[in-house]
Structure formats: structure tokens, C-alpha cells
Amino acid sequence: MFQEDNLSKYSLYLGFFLTLLGYSGRYTGIEPVNNQFFPFALWSFILLADNLAWRFKNDSPLISRPVEFYYLALWSLGLAALAELLNLRLGAWHYLNQASDQSTRWGGRLFAWAGALPSIFVLDELFKSFGFFRGLKSAPFKLPAALPRAFLAAGAALALLALAAPSLFWPLLLPAVFLLAEPLNLRLGLPSLTREVAGGLPAKAARLAAAGLAMGLLWNWWNRAGGSGWEYALPAWLAPLPAAAYAGFVLLGPACYSLYSLTSWLRAGRNWEEVAWTMPGPPPPAALRRAAAALLPLACYLALRAVDAHTVRLYLGWV
Numbered sequence: 001m002f003q004e005d006n007l008s009k010y011s012l013y014l015g016f017f018l019t020l021l022g023y024s025g026r027y028t029g030i031e032p033v034n035n036q037f038f039p040f041a042l043w044s045f046i047l048l049a050d051n052l053a054w055r056f057k058n059d060s061p062l063i064s065r066p067v068e069f070y071y072l073a074l075w076s077l078g079l080a081a082l083a084e085l086l087n088l089r090l091g092a093w094h095y096l097n098q099a100s101d102q103s104t105r106w107g108g109r110l111f112a113w114a115g116a117l118p119s120i121f122v123l124d125e126l127f128k129s130f131g132f133f134r135g136l137k138s139a140p141f142k143l144p145a146a147l148p149r150a151f152l153a154a155g156a157a158l159a160l161l162a163l164a165a166p167s168l169f170w171p172l173l174l175p176a177v178f179l180l181a182e183p184l185n186l187r188l189g190l191p192s193l194t195r196e197v198a199g200g201l202p203a204k205a206a207r208l209a210a211a212g213l214a215m216g217l218l219w220n221w222w223n224r225a226g227g228s229g230w231e232y233a234l235p236a237w238l239a240p241l242p243a244a245a246y247a248g249f250v251l252l253g254p255a256c257y258s259l260y261s262l263t264s265w266l267r268a269g270r271n272w273e274e275v276a277w278t279m280p281g282p283p284p285p286a287a288l289r290r291a292a293a294a295l296l297p298l299a300c301y302l303a304l305r306a307v308d309a310h311t312v313r314l315y316l317g318w319v
Contacts, residue, residue, distance in 0.1 A: 007063050008054055015047030026225060032104045035097070035316065037226030038219075039111040045218070046115055050122045056129035061122055061272040068272045072121065073114045075263050078296045080113035081303035088310055089163060090170040095307065097228040100317040106304050108228075113300075117260060119218075120253050121272055124211040132210065133203040140200035147194075148183035155179030168235050174251050181258035189280040190269050191261045193254055205254055212253025217246060228316070266292055 022040025025033025033040065047062070054060035062069045087093060099105040127133075158176035161169045185192040193205045223229040238245050264271045266289050269279030 004054070004063050007066065008051055011047045011062060012051045015044050015051060018044035018047065026227075029227075031227070032099055032101070032108075035099050035227035036104065036108040038222050038229065039108045039115065041222040041226075042112060042115040042119055042219075046118050046122050049119075049126045053122065053126040053129045056126075059274050060125055061118070064274070065272060068270065069118065071267065072118055072260070072272045074296065075260060076117035077110065077114040078299055079259065079263070080116050081299040084113075084303040084307050084311070085299070086173070088306055090166040090173065091233055092166070092170045093230045093232050093311070095228070095230050095312045096314045097316045098308075098312045098314070099228065100315045102308075105308075109304065109307070110300065117256055120208075120211050120215045120256055121260075123215055124207050124253065127207050127211055133206045136203040136206055138197065138200050138202050141198055143186075143194070143198045148186055151179045151183045151194075167233075168237070171235065171238070171245070171248055174248060174255050178251065178255040178258050181255075181262045185258060185261050188262075188265050190265055191257075191271065191273070191277050193258060204257075208253030208257050209250045210253070212251065212256065213246075213249045216249030216252050220246075 018040050021033060022037055022044055024030070025040070026037045028034075050060045050062040054063045058064075061072065099108070155176045155178070158169075158172040158179065162171075162173040162176065182192055182194045184190075186195060193208070196202065196204055232245070234245055260271065261269075264277075265279070266284055268283040269277040271277065
């Protein structure tokens with residue numbers, strides 16, 4: 001508890017410092033802080049929201065489990081890099097007003113990628129500390145034996161459709177991720193939202209859906225407020241109602257949770273949650289974990305290069 005008390009103070013001070021620095025730079029136009037406002041806003045939110053969750057329930061991902069939070073940020077970095085590489089095919093978003101200085105541009109991008117998953121899951125923990133959906137129950141039911149195969153088939157169909165005609169169907173990749181990850185989580189004995197809903201416990205799924213929606217709206221707010229950012233290339237059928245696209249963020253939290261649960265197989269099911277998960281069966285080979293660790297920096301480097309070459313539409317320089 002003493003270590004947690006100290007860590008909570010340090011994270012609180014750092015959160016306030018990043019908030020002051022980020023918003024001061026934003027409203028005074030000081031560069032490169034104004035240009036890199038998004039990672040400042042993102043990480044100040046993570047630190048302050050995590051601290052608030054810890055003060056409400058004496059537990060939070062960063063303060064109570066800093067090692068797991070470190071792995072969460074690393075996996076967020078790697079999965080975001082893979083998403084950027086997929087975007088070369090999808091063309092779902094592009095960047096504008098990026099810093100012409102490479103170290104500033106890449107540093108801000110890496111911090112933003114590393115904060116993607118932590119921001120969603122820390123907000124989920126904060127909602128949990130507020131008691132959101134605490135009493136939500138449903139009738140338990142037995143999962144049909146054919147459901148995992150149906151999920152896989154539907155997920156594969158949506159993914160192929162998104163990749164085959166991305167200008168029309170790239171938003172389908174988000175539900176595809178959930179549908180492909182969940183059957184594998186069930187098969188490997190990893191944390192699964194489908195298993196929880198079948199057990200009559202839909203609260204986590206509802207909370208993650210709310211956290212994904214709220215975090216997606218915050219990301220877009222900070223994106224518009226900063227000196228640099230991204231724009232989405234909405235399909236023609238969504239263009240007349242762009243606000244409707246925000247509804248897709250409801251799937252963001254559950255999809256990210258299922259995908260991160262699947263990656264936790266490399267660490268025998270351990271993740272950022274308060275209750276430790278014990279995965280049945282033998283752990284994965286150590287060589288596989290080392291290979292994943294070696295691929296992480298390679299994927300990030302390739303993604304950074306690819307974004308600069310293909311996804312950035314406009315660079316900015318300043319004196």
C-alpha cells in the first residue's frame with residue numbers, strides 16, 4: 001500500500017503537469033506542444049482517470065499493477081502499428097499538419113499509439129469505480145456449440161469484405177475483430193465477453209461499450225483541438241450522416257478487450273484487470289514470446305515509415 005500511495009502521488013503530479021503543459025501550449029500556440037496536443041491530452045487523461053479510479057476503490061491498472069500496465073502500453077503500441085499498416089489498404093484515415101521534424105512527429109505518434117488501449121481500459125475501470133452497470137444481470141444460457149464457428153465465419157466474411165472493397169466497407173473491420181477474437185478466446189480459455197454474457201453477467205460488456213464510445217468521442221475532440229490530427233474517409237453510405245459514424249465507437253471497447261485478451265495468451269492469460277486470470281493448459285513456448293518481443297519494434301518502425309510515406313497529407317514547419 002505504501003508503494004501504491006507514492007505511485008499515486010507521482011502519477012497525479014505528472015497528470016496535472018501534462019494537463020497544464022498541454023492546454024497551455026494549445027491555447028497559446030506554443031510549438032511543438034500545440035502540434036502534439038493529442039498525446040499530451042491523452043496521457044494526462046490516463047494518469048488522472050487512473051488516479052481517480054484508485055482513490056474510489058483502492059485499485060487501478062497503473063497504480064496497483066504497474067507491470068501489467070507496462071505490458072498493456074506495449075501491446076497498444078504494437079496493435080496500433082498493425083492498424084496503421086492495415087490502413088495502407090483500407091485508406092480509412094489520413095493525417096494533416098504533421099510536424100516536419102521527424103523526432104517530434106514520431107515521438108508524438110508513438111505516445112499516442114501506446115495510450116490507445118490504456119485510455120479505454122482505464123476509463124472502464126473508472127466507470128467500474130462509479131458503479132456503472134453494477135446491478136446489470138441477464139438470464140444465463142448455454143453457448144450453442146455452433147456459435148464459435150458462426151462467429152469465425154461471420155468475422156472472416158466481414159474482414160474479407162472490408163479488405164476487398166475498403167472504400168465502401170472498411171468500418172466492418174471493427175466488428176470483424178471482435179467476431180474473430182472471441183471464438184479463439186473461448187477455445188484457449190482466455191477472458192471472454194461472450195462467456196460472461198452467457199453466464200448472465202453483461203455488465204463488463206456494457207461498461208466497455210460505454211468506455212469505447214466515450215473515449216472515441218474524446219479522441220475526436222482532442223484531435224480537432226490540436227494543431228495536427230487525422231481525418232476519416234467515410235464511405236459514401238455514411239457521408240450524408242457523419243455523426244452516425246460515432247455509433248461505431250460502441251464496438252471499440254469490446255473489440256479492443258477481445259483482441260487484447262487474445263494477445264494475453266502469450267503471457268498465460270495475464271492482463272491489466274483486478275482479478276488475475278488463470279489460463280488452463282500449458283503456457284505458450286518462450287521462443288514465441290521472444291519472437292513477439294522482437295517483432296514489436298520492427299512493426300513500429302515499418303508503421304512509422306509507412307505513415308510518413310502514404311498516410312500523411314500535409315507537413316508543417318515552424319520557426
